[in-house]
Amino acid sequence: MKTFRIGGVHPHDNKIYSAHQPIRECPLPDKAIIPLVQHIGAPAQAVVEKGQKVKVGELIAKAGGFVSANIHSPVSGTVTKIDVTSDAWGMKMPAIFIDVEGDEWLESIDRSTDVIRECSLEPKEIINCIQEAGIVGLGGACFPTHVKLMPPPGKKAEVLIVNGVECEPYLTCDHQLMLEHGEEIMTGIQILMRALGIQKAVIGIEKNKPDAIARMKELASRTLGVEVQPLRLKYPQGGEKQLIDACIRRQVPSGALPIEVGAVVDNVATIYAVYEAVQKHKPLISRVMTVTGKSVEKPGNYSVRFGTPLTQVVAEAGGVPEDTGKIIGGGPMMGRAMNNIDMPANKRVSGLLFLPEAESRRTEPENCIRCGKCVDACPMGLEPYLLSKQAEKKMWDEMEQHDVMDCIDCGCCLFTCPSHRPLLDYIRMGKATVGGIIRARAAKK
Amino acid sequence: MKPLIVSPAPHAHSGDSVRKNMLLVIAALLPAYAVSLVAFGWGALITTLISVAACVCTEWVVAKYILKEKPTLGDCSAVLTGLLLAFNLPSNLPWWIVIIGAVVAIGVGKMTFGGLGQNPFNPALVGRVFLLISFPVQMTTWPQPQGFAGGYTDAVTGATPLSYLKNVLKGQGDMAASLPDLKDALLGMTGGSLGEVCALALIAGGIFLICMRVITWHIPVSILATVAVCAALTGWCGILPADMCTGQYVAYTLLTGGLMLGAFFMATDYVTSPMTGWGKIIFGIGIGLIVMVIRTWGAYPEGMSFAILIMNACVPLLNRIRPRRFGEKVRAAATDKK
Numbered sequence: 001m002k003t004f005r006i007g008g009v010h011p012h013d014n015k016i017y018s019a020h021q022p023i024r025e026c027p028l029p030d031k032a033i034i035p036l037v038q039h040i041g042a043p044a045q046a047v048v049e050k051g052q053k054v055k056v057g058e059l060i061a062k063a064g065g066f067v068s069a070n071i072h073s074p075v076s077g078t079v080t081k082i083d084v085t086s087d088a089w090g091m092k093m094p095a096i097f098i099d100v101e102g103d104e105w106l107e108s109i110d111r112s113t114d115v116i117r118e119c120s121l122e123p124k125e126i127i128n129c130i131q132e133a134g135i136v137g138l139g140g141a142c143f144p145t146h147v148k149l150m151p152p153p154g155k156k157a158e159v160l161i162v163n164g165v166e167c168e169p170y171l172t173c174d175h176q177l178m179l180e181h182g183e184e185i186m187t188g189i190q191i192l193m194r195a196l197g198i199q200k201a202v203i204g205i206e207k208n209k210p211d212a213i214a215r216m217k218e219l220a221s222r223t224l225g226v227e228v229q230p231l232r233l234k235y236p237q238g239g240e241k242q243l244i245d246a247c248i249r250r251q252v253p254s255g256a257l258p259i260e261v262g263a264v265v266d267n268v269a270t271i272y273a274v275y276e277a278v279q280k281h282k283p284l285i286s287r288v289m290t291v292t293g294k295s296v297e298k299p300g301n302y303s304v305r306f307g308t309p310l311t312q313v314v315a316e317a318g319g320v321p322e323d324t325g326k327i328i329g330g331g332p333m334m335g336r337a338m339n340n341i342d343m344p345a346n347k348r349v350s351g352l353l354f355l356p357e358a359e360s361r362r363t364e365p366e367n368c369i370r371c372g373k374c375v376d377a378c379p380m381g382l383e384p385y386l387l388s389k390q391a392e393k394k395m396w397d398e399m400e401q402h403d404v405m406d407c408i409d410c411g412c413c414l415f416t417c418p419s420h421r422p423l424l425d426y427i428r429m430g431k432a433t434v435g436g437i438i439r440a441r442a443a444k445k
Numbered sequence: 446m447k448p449l450i451v452s453p454a455p456h457a458h459s460g461d462s463v464r465k466n467m468l469l470v471i472a473a474l475l476p477a478y479a480v481s482l483v484a485f486g487w488g489a490l491i492t493t494l495i496s497v498a499a500c501v502c503t504e505w506v507v508a509k510y511i512l513k514e515k516p517t518l519g520d521c522s523a524v525l526t527g528l529l530l531a532f533n534l535p536s537n538l539p540w541w542i543v544i545i546g547a548v549v550a551i552g553v554g555k556m557t558f559g560g561l562g563q564n565p566f567n568p569a570l571v572g573r574v575f576l577l578i579s580f581p582v583q584m585t586t587w588p589q590p591q592g593f594a595g596g597y598t599d600a601v602t603g604a605t606p607l608s609y610l611k612n613v614l615k616g617q618g619d620m621a622a623s624l625p626d627l628k629d630a631l632l633g634m635t636g637g638s639l640g641e642v643c644a645l646a647l648i649a650g651g652i653f654l655i656c657m658r659v660i661t662w663h664i665p666v667s668i669l670a671t672v673a674v675c676a677a678l679t680g681w682c683g684i685l686p687a688d689m690c691t692g693q694y695v696a697y698t699l700l701t702g703g704l705m706l707g708a709f710f711m712a713t714d715y716v717t718s719p720m721t722g723w724g725k726i727i728f729g730i731g732i733g734l735i736v737m738v739i740r741t742w743g744a745y746p747e748g749m750s751f752a753i754l755i756m757n758a759c760v761p762l763l764n765r766i767r768p769r770r771f772g773e774k775v776r777a778a779a780t781d782k783k
Contacts, residue, residue, distance in 0.1 A: 006771055011457050169457065241771065251772040326450045337451040353456075360450040366520065367562035369463055372720040376661075381770040383720065403770060411455030418461040419562075425453055 001207065003232035004242035005251075007379035009412045011235055011333065013208055014169045018292040021300030023176055026316050028100055032075045032307030033085055034060065035095040038347040039136040040143045041067035046096055052079045057106040057283050060096055063134070069144045070134035071096075074285035074305035076104040088310075088329060088338035095344075098307065110280040115183045119191050119278060126195040126278055133277035134284050139163055139174075139238070139267035140330060142348050145274065148266070149195050151259045157196045158262030161247050162189060162203040162271060164212065165231060165238035168331025171351045173288040174268050176301045178205070178212040185268050186219040188275035189226055196264060201226045202247045203268075206233050235333060236410040240265045242379055254406050269350075287347065289313065293354030295321035310341040314352065325357030333411045366419040374413040374423060380406045384413035388423040391430035396437055399430045405438070407431055463561070466715075467521035469659045473650035474528060474710065480633040480643035481536070486593035488536025488600055489639045495540050497527030499547030507556040514560070522561050526550055529569040532640020532706060533750070534576070537588045537600045542580055546572040566757045567717045570750045577750070587636040605636040606701035607746040610694075613686060614679075614741060627693075630700040637702065644700040651709030660713040663725035664732075668708040671733025672698060679741060703749040704736065711749070717757045724763035731756045 036044045042064030054060060054073040061071035077100040085095040105111060121129070131146035151157055162185075166174040178185060189201050203220065205213045205228060213230050220226040229247050231237050241252045243265060250261040258265055266274075269287060276282040285306060292299040297318025304313050314320055320327075320341070328335040329349045341352070374384040382403060390399045404427060413423040481489040504523040508516035530550050534543065550572025558564040577584045588600035595601060609624045625635045633643030641647075654660045676698040680691025698704070703711075712718060712732055719725050732752045739748025 006769060009459065011459070245771075251774070253772040254770070256772075324447075324449070326452075326456060328454075328456055332457040333455045335454060335456070337449070337453070337456065339449065339451060355456060357447075357450070360452075360456070362452050363458070363462075366463055366517065367560060369466075369562045369715045370718075370720060371466070371715040372718075373461070375720050375768055378768075379771065381768045381773070383768065385720065402767075406771065409454075415455050415457060416459050416461060418463050418466055420458065420462075422453075424455070428453075 001230060001232045002246045003234050004237065004245040004379060006381045007377050007412060008234040008236065008242075009377050009415050010233070011169050011415065013233070015172050015175070015208065017170065017294065017296065018172045018290050018299040018301060019175065020179075021172070021176065023180055023288055023301045023303050024316070026302045026304045026308060026313050028075060028103060028305065029308045029312055030100055032077070032098045032100055032305070033095050033309070033344040034071060034074065034098065034307045035085060035087070035093050035344070035346055036061050036071060037093045038071065038142060038306070039069040040141065041065060041069070043094065044068060044071045046082050046094070048079050048096065050079055050081055053077070054079060054098065055104045055106050057109050057285060059283075063131075063144075067144055067147055069136050070132060070283070072134055072283040072285050073098065074307050075100045077101040086343070088340055088343045089336060090339060109282045115187065116279040117183075117187050119187070119194065121194075121278065123195045123197060126191055129278050130195075130274055132283070133273070135270060135273045135277055136284070136347050137267055138269035138273065138287055138347065138350065140334070140348065140350055145266065145270055148264050149192070155259045156262060157198050157259060157264050158200065159248055159264075160189065160192055160196060160198060160201040161243055161263050161265045162201060163238055163240075163243055163265055163267045164203050164205040164209075164216065165243060166209075167206060167235045167238035168333055168335070168351075170292045170353050171290045171331050172292070173290045173301045173350060175209050175212055177268055177272055177288055178209070179215060181272055182215045182219050184275045185271050186216070186223055186226065187279065188271035190223065191274060191278050192264075192266065192271065193225065199225045203228045204231050204237070204243050204247050205229070206231050206237055208233050235412065236379060236408070239379065239408055239410060241408065254403060284347065287345075287350070289345065289349065290351035291317040292351065293321065293324075293356075295323050295356055296354050297321070304345040306344065306346050308345045310343055310345055310349075310352065313345060314341055321354050321356070323356045323358075324354045325360030326355040328353040328355065333415070334409060362422070363420040365421045368421055369419055371418060373416045373418065377412040377416040379410060379412060380408060382407060384423045384427060387430060388421065388426040391426035396430070396434050400434050400438070404430050404434055463520040463522065466659050467525045469657055470654060470710065471521070471525055471528060473653045474532070474640070476646035476650055477532070477640055477643050477706075478528075480646050481532075481639040483592055484590035484633050484642055485536035485588055485600070485639050486591065486595055487597045488588060488595070491540065491597055492534055492536055492538060492543055492639060493528060493531040495543045496531035496534070496547050497524055499544045500524070500527035500530065500551045503548050503551040504556065507552055508560065512556065512560070517561060520561065523551060526555070526568050529640070529710060530572050532710075533569060533573040533638050533703065535584065535587050536639040537586070537598050537602065538583055539598055542576060542583060545579075546576045549575045562716055564716055565760070566754055567711055567714050570711060570754050574750050574754065587638070589636050590634045590642070603636055605746070606630055606697060607637070607740070610697055610701065611740070611746040613689060614684065624697065627696055627700065630697065635701065641703045641706045644705045647705040647709055651705070654709065654713075660709070661722070661725065663722055664713050664718060664729045665708045667726045667729025668712060668733045669699060669704070671730045672704060672737055675733065675737035679737075698740070702740075702747045707732070707749040707753055712753050712756075717760060719760050719763040719766070721764070721766050721768045724760075724766045727766075728756050728760065728763055731759065
């Protein structure tokens with residue numbers, strides 16, 4: 001069975017808590033807060049004003065540039081203010097506050113659930129539709145999807161790689177989406193292939209989801225050019241570069257994007273959003289989130305409109321468990337521990353993980369015993385023990401020469417270190433500093 | 446809601462720890478220890494206990510009173526060093542020499558550099574070589590396997606298979622007939638240091654460690670392969686006496702002396718071995734070559750300790766070998782194009 005060729009670790013997948021829980025709609029909030037930064041790139045600019053009435057799906061903020069995304073209202077009601085809000089990590093950003101009234105949708109949106117399989121739009125029209133709908137990568141990175149579909153001159157796309165891997169432990173929203181909306185996803189894949197002008201797509205799914213593999217294989221057998229690639233269970237298989245290496249045996253060079261090797265990678269949730277945008281004229285206004293953890297009362301996969309306070313989503317799942325020590329936005333390997341859950345649901349947060357206090361603390365680090373397990377584990381072939389030490393000693397030039405900028409932040413090094421050394425913490429600090437040095441150097445030229 | 450913990454990602458850990466790895470290595474050594482008790486009896490028991498106790502005490506005293514740090518005995522690395530040091534000694538070594546060896550191994554070989562993870566040389570071997578040079582007579586009289594029937598310091602001594610092999614190479618050909626059976630060499634009923642005799646138990650322990658991912662295959666395989674190739678070449682060069690064939694020579698070379706103990710347990714010590722795959726392979730080849738040079742042409746019948754210590758010195762250089770970076774082939778091609 002295929003897998004990526006360098007490094008990787010094997011955390012317990014812990015998917016049992018929320019696996020196979022059918023997607024449940026979360027009720028609408030009373031007040032919705034929609035941040036204007038839910039994507040990589042320039043913040044969106046509000047196009048509504050205080051007192052304006054909006055419907056579901058209406059454009060409320062326009063993209064602030066090419067690498068940016070539109071934002072649409074996930075609720076219907078009245079805009080109360082455009083103000084600054086804080087997210088769960090203390091970052092302040094502008095947001096649109098809406099008092100929710102009813103659930104009135106824009107007439108242009110098709111709300112029926114039957115699957116429309118034919119698409120006769122031109123590639124440019126498809127990309128335009130995706131751009132208008134404000135679709136960004138829903139795997140966690142939030143990169144504007146239309147940018148991926150417009151390769152720079154000189155680069156050509158050859159294959160679409162569909163990320164159905166969901167390698168983070170605990171998370172199951174992508175899995176459930178494939179089981180419940182496989183046909184829509186398959187249609188979305190065909191739409192993207194048409195937009196890119198390519199004939200080949202590979203769907204990567206880890207082997208701990210045999211039913212999803214079977215379902216997508218069944219659908220792929222009726223679809224020209226699409227094949228399913230079952231993958232060995234190894235973290236971080238879902239990392240873009242690792243997925244491309246496993247599926248088509250090509251490694252993206254350092255500092256380059258996947259288009260360099262002819263690949264475009266998209267998450268299944270993103271592709272589902274593409275289907276809804278192109279076939280149902282529905283912009284991106286909601287996503288499926290996994291709420292999970294050992295002590296969560298009703299762990300599962302919840303469909304949430306953006307702007308819904310996370311406290312409400314958690315209440316649907318039975319509330320914050322008594323023994324919670326840490327709340328993580330995302331999965332346990334790359335997710336970020338949150339200060340609170342008052343922030344609204346948005347395009348970025350794919351899951352909420354509640355860790356019991358007993359599992360929330362770091363262990364006291366010991367001396368590095370030079371076992372080399374971090375070197376074996378690093379999927380980018382780096383030397384974490386060395387980079388971490390160099391960061392401690394502020395040896396920025398040496399870090400750059402040892403390819404610290406290739407680090408993908410996956411956490412394999414810290415996961416595997418027997419001395420519990422804070423390797424990734426130091427490496428992250430080094431990356432930030434070296435990145436600044438590189439940018440300053442480029443600006444001078 | 447109680448205050449939340451907000452430490453950085455990742456929030457999961459494999460559960461691996463320094464202590465776990467040390468305990469696994471100790472567990473892998475237990476079969477060999479069991480055989481050494483059967484072969485060398487009281488000597489094996491006493492030497493091991495004294496060595497372990499002395500190593501642990503030395504580490505505790507140096508850490509607490511000299512370095513003024515919190516002693517980290519909980520990671521069991523001192524226990525492991527004590528066990529490995531004992532395995533390198535003859536079982537009839539007087540107790541006070543064992544203690545000196547332990548103090549040098551931990552005190553000089555490990556703690557002077559700052560404790561666990563900081564030392565460039567294998568501590569057990571530092572202790573052993575110190576004793577070899579300071580007490581050459583006691584360190585080169587090897588008891589014969591007699592179990593608990595033989596005494597401790599008054600055990601009957603005799604030549605080891607390696608010393609016979611040395612004589613074979615010097616041309617005293619009739620010694621070839623007096624080499625012990627290969628079966629005895631495999632199962633441990635020969636003379637030698639208390640941990641090195643049972644090749645089978647050591648190989649089993651080594652394979653256990655590789656399966657449990659405590660060590661990787663690179664160092665043991667490269668050492669053993671290099672030694673086998675060198676032994677085969679020695680045989681084909683025609684310097685062996687008429688009544689010993691190349692195959693026999695290769696087998697005896699691999700199964701006797703400290704080679705198995707060294708290949709699986711001493712050379713693979715985390716702190717003093719390279720960090721990358723190719724570094725480890727070159728490390729192993731270097732050890733294999735040096736050991737064969739010493740065994741064939743050097744004054745000592747056994748060269749494993751010296752070979753490992755010499756290659757330990759080369760480790761910082763070997764660590765400059767980088768692992769294969771992701772996208773490396775493409776990167777090389779791109780720079781070629783430029």
